[in-house]
Amino acid sequence: MAAAAAVLNALGYSGQLLEEGALAQGVEEGASSQHFTAACAWLVSQLNEVSLLEERLTPTTGPADAESFQLEVSGLLSELYCPYPSLTTGDPTTRLNDSERCLQLLVFLGSELQAARLLRSKRHPRGQHREPEDAGGGDGSAQTLGELQALCQAVGVGKPTPGIPTAQLFTELEDKIREAIAGLPEGTVGKPLLSKSLEPAQWEHLEQIQQAMCVEYECRRQMLISRLDVTVQSFHWSERAKHRGAAMGQLYNPLRSSLCRKAGVTLAHLLSAREDLSIITRTTSRSVREKTACAINKILMGPVPDRGGRPGEMERPMATWEGRRSGGERRDGGDRKDGGDWRQEKRRGGKGRKH
Structure with a gap:
């Protein structure tokens, strides 16, 4: 004892x-x-x-x-x-x-x-520097703890104490969330997109799918960010931009630093998703354009020079044969530019021209 x-x-x-x-x-x-x-x-x-x-x-x-x-x-x-x-x-x-x-x-x-x-x-001895854990790597304990603390702060439960049982904490969270939802107008919170409970093996499989998609979209985001950097860099090539490079950098650098190649989508987003996310709407529809239209869309481009690029309208180039521009024996047997042929002159016993 x-x-x-x-x-x-x-x-x-x-x-x-x-x-x-x-x-x-x-x-x-x-x-x-x-x-x-x-x-x-x-x-x-x-x-x-x-x-x-x-x-x-x-x-x-x-x-x-x-x-x-x-x-x-x-x-x-x-x-x-x-x-x-x-x-x-x-x-x-x-x-x-x-x-x-x-x-x-x-x-x-x-x-x-x-x-x-x-x-x-x-x-990890005391005083030794430790790298911060990646949001998408490891066992995900740091990420889960951060999401749990944010949830507790949002519903007003307070920061969870280390010794509190998990079941008790989730019971308090559920009571607070139900109380908050009851005070909202009807229809404010839609039905969940994932309405079926999953087995532990299914959750593991779903987590593997989520990790694979994060890798895929991380690659896509990195490609888009690289294209953005190249596009902005091309603006600095003009003569006018050389004198305004510092001003352009002050406007662009804060926006560029906020872009991250990490997707940041977790299984918590799946649990909080509502059925309205499954509705596919065209980005050019009238209802969407009412919120996305801006003044720059009304600017029309003026006449631009014709850059070509239509092979069907081009004629095939004719092959040209040119002689050697320097001295030496010609191999094409053609006439010289001065109208003479030194081979014929040699056969007639001529001495040819002196160079």
């Missing part, structure tokens, strides 16, 4: 189990205890922050949730390769009916968390 309390205290746990007599009562009740299951869920959430875990634990709200909690524990211990047979063998719904096994579970999860934190500190 003392070992489990010492481990929880060393890891920074500040829940109800540290109170006098609460730990003994919690392990005695096992999976039916809200405090015990909340402590296990806290350890797993902390472990998830420093390592890659797929399984999660949801704290129970009463004895009715004890069976589902023990099934989650069984999957978690299987992922962590737990070496204790008492926690991994037998009926998974009765493994936590003994207080010694509950204490063993707390100590095991605490030791796993300590080891994970130690390994992380060795990879």
